[in-house]
Amino acid sequence: MEKMLLLGDEALAQGVIDAGMSGMYAYPGTPSTEIMEYVQRSKTAAERDIHRKWSANEKTAAESALGMSYAGKRSMCAMKHVGLNVAADCFMNSAITGANGGTIVTVADDPSMHSSQNEQDSRNYGKFALMPTFEPSNQQECYDMAFHAFDMSEKYQIPILMRLTTRLSHSRSGVAVKEIREQNELKLPEDKRQFVLLPAIARKRYKMLLANQEKFEHESEMSPFNKYSDGSDKSVGIIACGIAYNYLMENYLDKECPYPVLKISQYPLPRKHIEKITSECGSVLVLEEGAPMVEEMLKGFLGNCLNIKGRLDGSLPRDGELNPNLVIKALTGKDFSMTPVPEIVAARPPKFCNGCGHIDAYNVLNEVMKEYGDGHVLSDIGCYTLAALPPFHSINSCVDMGASITMAKGAADAGLFPSIAVIGDSTFTHSGMTGLLDAVIENTNMVVLILDNSTTGMTGGQDSHAVDRLVSICEGLGVHKDHIIRVTPLKKNHEDMVRIIRQEIEYKGVSVVIPTRECMQTLKRKTKANK
Amino acid sequence: MKKDIILSGVGGQGILSIATVIGYAAIDSGLYMKQAEVHGMSQRGGDVQSHLRISDKEIFSDLIPFGGADIILSIEPMESLRYLPYLAEDGWVITNNTPFNNIVNYPEVKDIETEIGKVKNHILIDADDIARSLGAPLSMNMVMIGAASGSLGIDFSKLEAGIKFIFGRKGDEIVNKNIEALRAGKSFSENFLKK
Numbered sequence: 001m002e003k004m005l006l007l008g009d010e011a012l013a014q015g016v017i018d019a020g021m022s023g024m025y026a027y028p029g030t031p032s033t034e035i036m037e038y039v040q041r042s043k044t045a046a047e048r049d050i051h052r053k054w055s056a057n058e059k060t061a062a063e064s065a066l067g068m069s070y071a072g073k074r075s076m077c078a079m080k081h082v083g084l085n086v087a088a089d090c091f092m093n094s095a096i097t098g099a100n101g102g103t104i105v106t107v108a109d110d111p112s113m114h115s116s117q118n119e120q121d122s123r124n125y126g127k128f129a130l131m132p133t134f135e136p137s138n139q140q141e142c143y144d145m146a147f148h149a150f151d152m153s154e155k156y157q158i159p160i161l162m163r164l165t166t167r168l169s170h171s172r173s174g175v176a177v178k179e180i181r182e183q184n185e186l187k188l189p190e191d192k193r194q195f196v197l198l199p200a201i202a203r204k205r206y207k208m209l210l211a212n213q214e215k216f217e218h219e220s221e222m223s224p225f226n227k228y229s230d231g232s233d234k235s236v237g238i239i240a241c242g243i244a245y246n247y248l249m250e251n252y253l254d255k256e257c258p259y260p261v262l263k264i265s266q267y268p269l270p271r272k273h274i275e276k277i278t279s280e281c282g283s284v285l286v287l288e289e290g291a292p293m294v295e296e297m298l299k300g301f302l303g304n305c306l307n308i309k310g311r312l313d314g315s316l317p318r319d320g321e322l323n324p325n326l327v328i329k330a331l332t333g334k335d336f337s338m339t340p341v342p343e344i345v346a347a348r349p350p351k352f353c354n355g356c357g358h359i360d361a362y363n364v365l366n367e368v369m370k371e372y373g374d375g376h377v378l379s380d381i382g383c384y385t386l387a388a389l390p391p392f393h394s395i396n397s398c399v400d401m402g403a404s405i406t407m408a409k410g411a412a413d414a415g416l417f418p419s420i421a422v423i424g425d426s427t428f429t430h431s432g433m434t435g436l437l438d439a440v441i442e443n444t445n446m447v448v449l450i451l452d453n454s455t456t457g458m459t460g461g462q463d464s465h466a467v468d469r470l471v472s473i474c475e476g477l478g479v480h481k482d483h484i485i486r487v488t489p490l491k492k493n494h495e496d497m498v499r500i501i502r503q504e505i506e507y508k509g510v511s512v513v514i515p516t517r518e519c520m521q522t523l524k525r526k527t528k529a530n531k
Numbered sequence: 532m533k534k535d536i537i538l539s540g541v542g543g544q545g546i547l548s549i550a551t552v553i554g555y556a557a558i559d560s561g562l563y564m565k566q567a568e569v570h571g572m573s574q575r576g577g578d579v580q581s582h583l584r585i586s587d588k589e590i591f592s593d594l595i596p597f598g599g600a601d602i603i604l605s606i607e608p609m610e611s612l613r614y615l616p617y618l619a620e621d622g623w624v625i626t627n628n629t630p631f632n633n634i635v636n637y638p639e640v641k642d643i644e645t646e647i648g649k650v651k652n653h654i655l656i657d658a659d660d661i662a663r664s665l666g667a668p669l670s671m672n673m674v675m676i677g678a679a680s681g682s683l684g685i686d687f688s689k690l691e692a693g694i695k696f697i698f699g700r701k702g703d704e705i706v707n708k709n710i711e712a713l714r715a716g717k718s719f720s721e722n723f724l725k726k
């Protein structure tokens with residue numbers, strides 16, 4: 001059969017389409033964005049009328065996917081790892097409500113923080129919620145697991161966590177596809193109170209979840225994705241999770257691995273296999289792409305029962321991604337040699353694109369803030385975060401989406417004057433709006449700059465919910481009309497903008513200034529498409 | 532047969548088209564392939580790279596091990612040096628020599644060329660100039676593929692087929708220009724290595 005050449009993200013997307021998904025919900029975030037983008041491009045998804053529009057944020061995505069499951073159809077939500085923090089309330093509770101139609105929560109982690117604020121390992125959330133978790137090791141498994149995950153979700157009425165990592169999400173390989181399945185019919189849950197988490201019901205359902213753990217463990221023991229291969233040299237046994245398995249096998253291309261290897265791609269941990277490898281082998285090396293989760297579980301707090309090696313004893317680095325070299329070094333103790341990067345090679349930090357409106361906005365802000373000194377600008381996540389770097393040095397924070405407005409509020413409450421928030425349009429509708437409401441309620445003395453480039457720029461230009469709505473949203477939240485001001489960030493408007501921001505700083509209350517000019521990248525794409 | 536190739540350049544230079552042509556040719560030759568999406572700030576002038584692995588056996592790691600790359604194929608000279616830790620002892624650095632200078636501390640070009648000269652196997656090529664002289668300045672990437680074609684382990688005709696497949700929609704003229712560029716890169720390398 002002909003294979004399709006797909007990224008890990010795309011293989012999962014093709015998998016859920018072929019496995020009869022009716023709706024996908026997501027907010028963009030590297031390295032997960034390509035999953036939704038693939039579904040949006042897919043002809044089959046269009047023919048089957050699969051829901052495939054972006055959501056306002058990860059929480060609304062997760063809840064909508066759960067709602068579709070409630071109605072009996074198969075659904076998936078997808079996000080980057082920090083997105084699961086936003087969706088965590090729904091995620092944790094959905095383990096207790098359970099599912100009706102099969103549902104998958106896909107989370108793409110970014111170890112080594114290639115484009116993220118942290119490298120949290122989502123498998124910990126799976127364990128936290130007591131939810132079965134899949135961690136594909138290659139593109140084919142991404143595809144196959146979509147079927148498996150929907151089946152398991154419907155068999156046990158439980159959502160499934162699907163954890164990807166950057167290198168798999170963003171690497172292409174041949175994938176063999178299966179016959180496409182029908183979607184589910186609309187079918188409400190048999191128990192109409194299943195999703196009502198009143199304490200009395202929640203307690204019952206929580207006990208069911210606990211009782212199911214043994215069955216989930218059994219599923220992991222029988223799973224085609226967890227594989228035990230015996231080896232003659234039992235001095236070391238190797239537990240390799242997700243793509244760490246590839247980094248191990250990369251070292252045994254022309255010879256057989258002499259050690260017993262337990263490949264893990266489905267959790268909870270397969271107890272029987274773990275018992276076998278730990279009892280038969282002198283020591284156990286745990287390879288995980290991310291946090292030492294399995295290692296900690298096996299080692300226990302005191303670490304005094306088994307000889308476990310991994311990230312905690314220094315066999316592997318405590319943080320960052322793995323690679324084939326680190327794995328073989330942990331196994332053999334032999335260091336690897338490599339040519340160093342010549343000293344003359346200079347860093348090429350990312351920059352604003354030529355002509356970007358953010359440049360003009362920051363030139364204005366920098367001029368205004370000269371009067372007050374550094375330290376007054378709380379910002380957020382997006383292309384505009386690049387203003388933390390030279391030559392701008394304009395902003396003083398970037399923590400989590402939406403935090404600019406609320407941190408500026410807290411700082412204003414503490415007496416900081418002026419207190420300025422800088423946020424992007426998509427970030428504002430993601431989770432800036434609620435914070436602005438807090439500020440309006442207390443009439444906090446602050447200025448909010450919403451840098452509106454009418455797209456979700458940082459992640460490649462996905463549609464922004466904010467387009468044409470920012471002024472009415474701010475009005476609706478109660479910001480005074482006279483203090484919602486749209487400006488066009490262009491050199492010729494520099495003086496005007498300086499004057500406006502100065503004036504709004506002097507106003508004692510909430511002001512919102514909205515520099516609005518289209519992103520150069522989306523503009524370029526549109527011009528090209530129109531040619 | 533196993534070839535591990537690091538593709539490198541600066542965001543916006545289009546290393547993806549190189550990956551796509553070689554990737555198509557590899558699949559068309561019945562080989563296994565893994566190819567990492569362009570990694571880095573592709574739209575914002577930062578450094579970008581992609582790991583491309585081709586083999587007649589199953590490939591495990593999506594990443595090329597340090598010290599394992601057969602080829603660093605770079606469309607910018609300083610960027611070819613950034614990935615030297617990946618280069619195998621007998622690996623090749625094949626790089627365009629036109630600097631993409633978008634930073635204040637870009638090193639002296641002669642220093643870059645000295646460093647490239649220290650690599651035992653290297654080909655330094657003015658791919659921009661060759662593409663321009665063919666009247667196809669946008670085909671610089673295809674010149675680079677041609678320059679590397681001798682060490683890719685893929686039939687040259689498969690690379691041509693890859694170009695036909697990828698540029699086919701844009702018409703015969705564009706296809707032919709790109710194939711011409713591919714061939715020009717190939718003959719440049721052959722002459723370079725004769726010297």
Ligand SMILES: Cc1ncc(C[n+]2csc(CCOP(=O)(O)OP(=O)(O)O)c2C)c(N)n1
Pocket residue numbers: 027028029030058080082083086381382383384401423424425426427428453455456457458459464
């Ligand atoms: C919770 C969370 N979700 C997603 C992301 C990924 N992300 C970072 S910036 C950004 C979009 C920013 O868009 P916008 O606010 O419009 O600013 P722009 O990049 O267009 O300037 C996204 C989706 C993230 N860091 N955190």
